[in-house]
Amino acid sequence: MATATSSLNGHNAGQAATSRLAGVTRSPMVRLIVKRLLMAIPIMLGVSLLTFIVMTIIPGSGATALLGADATPEQIAALEAEMGLDQPAHVRYLAWLQDLATGDLGSSVVSGQTVTSILASRLPVTFELVGLAFLLSVLAAIPVAVLAARWPGGFMDRLSMVVSVTGLAVANYVLALLLVVVFAVVLGVLPAIGYIPLSESITGNLRTMILPVISIAFPLFCFYTRFLRSDLVEQMQSQDYVDTARAKGIGPWQVLIKHAFRNSSFGLITLVGLNLGTLIGATVIIEQIFGLPGLGQQLLQSISAQDAVVVQAAVLIFAFVAVMANLIVDLLYLILDPRIRYGSR
Amino acid sequence: MAAVDSAAEFEVLTTEAPAKSSRWAKWRRRLPILLPAGAVAIVVLACFVAPLVFPIPTPTGGDVLTSRLPVGSPDHPLGTDLNGNDILSRLLYGGRASLIVAVAVNLLGLFLGGTLGALSGYLSGKFDTVIMRLLDVLIAFPALVLTLAVAQALGPSQRNTILALSFFAIPAFARIARAATLRLNELPFMAAAQLSGTSGWRMLFRHIAPNIGPQLLSFMLLGMGIIIVTEGALSFLGLGIPRPAPSWGNMIFEASQTMSATPIQVVWPSMALLVTVLAFNLLGENLRSRWSSR
Numbered sequence: 001m002a003t004a005t006s007s008l009n010g011h012n013a014g015q016a017a018t019s020r021l022a023g024v025t026r027s028p029m030v031r032l033i034v035k036r037l038l039m040a041i042p043i044m045l046g047v048s049l050l051t052f053i054v055m056t057i058i059p060g061s062g063a064t065a066l067l068g069a070d071a072t073p074e075q076i077a078a079l080e081a082e083m084g085l086d087q088p089a090h091v092r093y094l095a096w097l098q099d100l101a102t103g104d105l106g107s108s109v110v111s112g113q114t115v116t117s118i119l120a121s122r123l124p125v126t127f128e129l130v131g132l133a134f135l136l137s138v139l140a141a142i143p144v145a146v147l148a149a150r151w152p153g154g155f156m157d158r159l160s161m162v163v164s165v166t167g168l169a170v171a172n173y174v175l176a177l178l179l180v181v182v183f184a185v186v187l188g189v190l191p192a193i194g195y196i197p198l199s200e201s202i203t204g205n206l207r208t209m210i211l212p213v214i215s216i217a218f219p220l221f222c223f224y225t226r227f228l229r230s231d232l233v234e235q236m237q238s239q240d241y242v243d244t245a246r247a248k249g250i251g252p253w254q255v256l257i258k259h260a261f262r263n264s265s266f267g268l269i270t271l272v273g274l275n276l277g278t279l280i281g282a283t284v285i286i287e288q289i290f291g292l293p294g295l296g297q298q299l300l301q302s303i304s305a306q307d308a309v310v311v312q313a314a315v316l317i318f319a320f321v322a323v324m325a326n327l328i329v330d331l332l333y334l335i336l337d338p339r340i341r342y343g344s345r
Numbered sequence: 346m347a348a349v350d351s352a353a354e355f356e357v358l359t360t361e362a363p364a365k366s367s368r369w370a371k372w373r374r375r376l377p378i379l380l381p382a383g384a385v386a387i388v389v390l391a392c393f394v395a396p397l398v399f400p401i402p403t404p405t406g407g408d409v410l411t412s413r414l415p416v417g418s419p420d421h422p423l424g425t426d427l428n429g430n431d432i433l434s435r436l437l438y439g440g441r442a443s444l445i446v447a448v449a450v451n452l453l454g455l456f457l458g459g460t461l462g463a464l465s466g467y468l469s470g471k472f473d474t475v476i477m478r479l480l481d482v483l484i485a486f487p488a489l490v491l492t493l494a495v496a497q498a499l500g501p502s503q504r505n506t507i508l509a510l511s512f513f514a515i516p517a518f519a520r521i522a523r524a525a526t527l528r529l530n531e532l533p534f535m536a537a538a539q540l541s542g543t544s545g546w547r548m549l550f551r552h553i554a555p556n557i558g559p560q561l562l563s564f565m566l567l568g569m570g571i572i573i574v575t576e577g578a579l580s581f582l583g584l585g586i587p588r589p590a591p592s593w594g595n596m597i598f599e600a601s602q603t604m605s606a607t608p609i610q611v612v613w614p615s616m617a618l619l620v621t622v623l624a625f626n627l628l629g630e631n632l633r634s635r636w637s638s639r
Binding site for chain 2: 042043046047050051054055057058165166168169170171173174177178180181185186278280281282284285288289299300303304311315318319322
């Protein structure tokens with residue numbers, strides 16, 4: 001029952017479970033969703049275990065970080081006992097898992113806030129940042145790549161090549177600082193740091209988001225443009241369906257956009273899905289530079305305060321988003337490619 | 346139709362025009378590799394040899410009395426920073442730190458990750474499943490976050506920066522090596538070697554390694570760029586090379602603190618980072634297309 005999608009993913013965990021489910025439903029869409037959700041469970045457990053191990057081997061604990069350098073060993077021991085940190089690591093991990101199963105993510109040892117409320121205030125900022133950066137990079141890359149691929153070797157092609165090769169070498173934090181130098185220090189048209197919530201003012205919110213979004217989106221835009229351009233050119237030059245379409249008398253623009261682009265979009269989607277992890281990593285440093293109160297900034301603070309509970313939750317959310325992104329990529333394959341949809345490949 | 350025509354024209358232009366003089370043609374074909382290789386060589390020489398040959402002030406222990414000198418000051422061509430340290434000197438020594446870290450991480454990735462991936466692809470079965478599950482976890486983990494946590498766990502130092510970044514490089518190399526080995530498994534010479542009784546280690550080192558080598562090597566050059574940037578990010582966040590020792594990342598951070606007064610100081614380490622990463626990227630990319638077209 002190896003479906004085309006499972007060969008695309010390279011490996012088929014949970015196949016036994018899926019073959020049992022195959023009898024229940026014949027829809028490849030439902031089968032895929034169930035299978036990937038089952039696969040996500042061991043991955044998420046692994047991620048949480050790894051986070052836990054790393055947080056445990058960090059010298060000191062939340063208690064030492066909370067009490068500061070002057071604390072006596074007795075004070076530390078007392079606070080650790082109060083926080084439950086004196087228990088062996090595996091007991092704490094199992095207790096954490098048990099709480100997680102009941103929907104209780106615990107609360108921060110530093111601020112005492114529940115993790116749920118921290119996530120509720122931090123997540124929207126990060127989602128807005130990632131979402132806008134994602135949209136901007138993809139929506140800008142598509143027309144530029146299509147224009148470049150329309151006349152390979154032409155002016156647009158060369159220009160987009162130079163821009164994207166250079167852009168790929170620019171670190172996002174360098175780009176962020178250069179943008180701040182230009183737009184905040186020299187021109188003074190945009191704020192250098194700070195955040196205005198969307199609920200307060202839409203234009204104010206966008207003004208504080210524009211530089212961070214560009215810092216994250218530009219390197220991705222370069223990456224997607226280069227990839228899509230070379231894939232489109234390859235499709236146009238070497239694929240039979242392109243010749244067929246041309247022979248039918250379809251214009252070059254239509255062949256490029258309707259035929260070649262549809263095929264090239266598979267590669268682009270895969271790339272975008274894989275890139276989501278990078279996108280999330282980028283929020284940590286970009287939120288720090290621009291003072292955005294998102295999950296990335298919280299994660300950085302919690303790592304240095306050794307606030308293990310918050311770190312656990314944040315990392316788990318990031319990993320979950322990455323796993324879900326890959327699921328969505330596979331679903332998009334189903335929608336775009338009828339051969340997979342009907343399971344006939 | 347027009348698209349193919351202009352594409353064909355482009356091919357003709359690039360391949361035939363230099364054929365008029367064959368020596369020029371040979372050099373011109375090598376240019377995409379020679380140019381970035383030259384840039385890499387210049388950066389390496391500047392960082393490792395220049396401080397030994399030319400009288401350059403030390404990168405640390407500057408005098409506060411000579412702090413924040415402008416660009417073009419005598420003895421300090423790029424000026425001095427807030428602590429009175431010579432910026433040019435910090436740039437060169439910082440480059441040393443970045444390059445040492447990047448080379449070490451990539452070598453660790455190449456040997457550990459490469460071996461792991463090749464073994465995984467060659468043995469397949471249970472070993473492959475276990476390794477792939479582990480890599481799945483590491484890949485689902487946002488790379489920078491993992492590196493941050495490991496760096497925090499180990500504490501800031503050059504050696505720990507290398508270890509933290511290896512967490513990020515080893516799975517990447519392992520995946521590339523595994524994919525390449527899987528493709529190799531399909532080829533007849535592998536079956537021939539196996540049927541003639543070649544031992545497992547010999548298969549790995551004499552048959553698989555030389556065949557996946559070029560691919561891993563060009564990935565390593567791209568990896569140099571990625572690691573230099575990520576090391577910069579760690580140092581920028583204070584978890585990489587500990588100050589006052591210079592690194593491009595922590596120089597960018599220091600300069601960003603005084604950005605409204607002296608914006609030019611952000612530019613120097615940023616440019617160094619950009620040029621070096623660009624050179625490594627172009628070299629890796631062009632070598633890859635050269636090797637894959639053969």
